[in-house]
Amino acid sequence: MILDVGVRTFGVAEGGRKPHTQNISPNREQSLNSSTYHDVDFRVSTTNSLERPSILQRLALELPIETVQPEGQDESPSVLSPEEEEIFKSRLSKIWEGMMTFPMTVEWKDIISRWTKDEWLSRITEHIPTNVKLILVSPHPPTPAQLKSLPWLNTSDGGVLAWYTEASGMQDSTDKTIYVYIGSASDCHGGLNARKARMLSPFARPHDEALKRKIKDLGLNSEGEFRFKTLFTVPFENGFGGDVMDVRALVILARWALMIWLGAVDDGLKPLIKDLFPWGIENVEYIGLAGDNPLAINFNGSDKAMKGENQKEEINEQTRMTSRYDSVVIHGIILRKARSTPVRRVVEEQFKYLGFGYTEAPTPQQRDGWSCGLMIIRNAKRRMIGLPVGSWDDEVDPDW
Numbered sequence: 599m600i601l602d603v604g605v606r607t608f609g610v611a612e613g614g615r616k617p618h619t620q621n622i623s624p625n626r627e628q629s630l631n632s633s634t635y636h637d638v639d640f641r642v643s644t645t646n647s648l649e650r651p652s653i654l655q656r657l658a659l660e661l662p663i664e665t666v667q668p669e670g671q672d673e674s675p676s677v678l679s680p681e682e683e684e685i686f687k688s689r690l691s692k693i694w695e696g697m698m699t700f701p702m703t704v705e706w707k708d709i710i711s712r713w714t715k716d717e718w719l720s721r722i723t724e725h726i727p728t729n730v731k732l733i734l735v736s737p738h739p740p741t742p743a744q745l746k747s748l749p750w751l752n753t754s755d756g757g758v759l760a761w762y763t764e765a766s767g768m769q770d771s772t773d774k775t776i777y778v779y780i781g782s783a784s785d786c787h788g789g790l791n792a793r794k795a796r797m798l799s800p801f802a803r804p805h806d807e808a809l810k811r812k813i814k815d816l817g818l819n820s821e822g823e824f825r826f827k828t829l830f831t832v833p834f835e836n837g838f839g840g841d842v843m844d845v846r847a848l849v850i851l852a853r854w855a856l857m858i859w860l861g862a863v864d865d866g867l868k869p870l871i872k873d874l875f876p877w878g879i880e881n882v883e884y885i886g887l888a889g890d891n892p893l894a895i896n897f898n899g900s901d902k903a904m905k906g907e908n909q910k911e912e913i914n915e916q917t918r919m920t921s922r923y924d925s926v927v928i929h930g931i932i933l934r935k936a937r938s939t940p941v942r943r944v945v946e947e948q949f950k951y952l953g954f955g956y957t958e959a960p961t962p963q964q965r966d967g968w969s970c971g972l973m974i975i976r977n978a979k980r981r982m983i984g985l986p987v988g989s990w991d992d993e994v995d996p997d998w
Contacts, residue, residue: 685735696874702893739877742776748827754789758830779887782853862886921959925973962992
């Protein structure tokens with residue numbers, strides 16, 4: 599069931615998705631034209647998001663995001679001292695080395711190997727604000743008051759956020775009462791503003807379901823825009839040569855580093871990071887809510903993406919091209935800024951013996967979370983009779 603309300607375009611709960619109408623088995627070949635076409639179905643995708651900017655703009659009218667001003671005037675110095683710079687580099691380097699020893703998927707190993715350690719750390723350092731760095735280099739562990747004092751930056755850039763809430767009811771004076779979650783916005787569809795709105799929405803996306811369940815089980819209050827703070831920002835269209843996928847990876851890696859550095863992890867992860875938290879894990883002054891190791895989860899994440907339910911590849915022997923039709927593509931592909939993606943590398947490797955070119959073919963984008971199978975059938979039918987599937991901006995009925 600998909601509710602027709604303002605928050606629907608921020609995400610579709612996995613449990614609310616209508617079943618797909620077909621299940622195409624891997625490596626199946628079907629003749630589109632006995633002399634010219636082969637239809638190839640893949641089970642890999644490069645996106646875990648269903649939104650497009652045009653939809654997000656409409657959502658902004660329905661669910662306006664108000665500017666949240668910092669608590670008080672920020673009088674922090676604009677740069678670190680040379681001594682503080684050295685402390686920052688040393689602590690970040692140690693955390694990075696620890697991250698590289700944690701469980702990691704093959705896909706993440708491939709992504710991280712594309713750049714040197716110094717290049718990754720330089721990028722992370724560049725996009726952490728000075729007021730956050732000052733907390734990270736302090737001789738004392740971060741306090742709830744310091745996190746609360748950080749501002750929120752309204753932006754559609756990617757980034758890392760901190761969210762906090764306080765336990766309600768009577769508490770023992772020795773109990774920790776502040777809960778902190780470190781999250782990220784690593785897709786191109788609205789960035790940090792969109793992630794904040796999704797977290798405020800009562801309808802969780804799949805990767806937020808565990809967090810919202812934990813908040814509910816603990817009886818915490820999740821309302822209030824003032825609870826969000828910005829820890830890291832990076833434009834999607836700038837950096838790593840314009841490759842949006844590498845910017846996404848940078849955001850996820852920065853989130854993992856900041857989770858560790860701030861000690862904002864749950865009890866399950868504390869043993870993993872105890873030697874990396876600079877002030878001793880027993881001195882964390884709040885309760886962490888994040889319980890995931892991002893590097894142990896496939897970069898392209900969602901079940902829909904891993905199953906490839908939203909896309910189809912076509913090999914055309916006449917044009918000597920492999921064309922990919924994806925109905926929930928990342929916006930960087932539409933803008934031709936995502937130059938190299940995991941899907942492209944898989945396709946080119948598997949069919950390199952053909953010597954064909956590769957293109958991300960313009961494809962109408964879904965406006966819902968359930969019509970993937972119908973869109974595949976629609977696009978395949980049109981290609982079988984020699985018709986185009988449409989452009990990126992077309993709004994189509996998948997039943998047509």
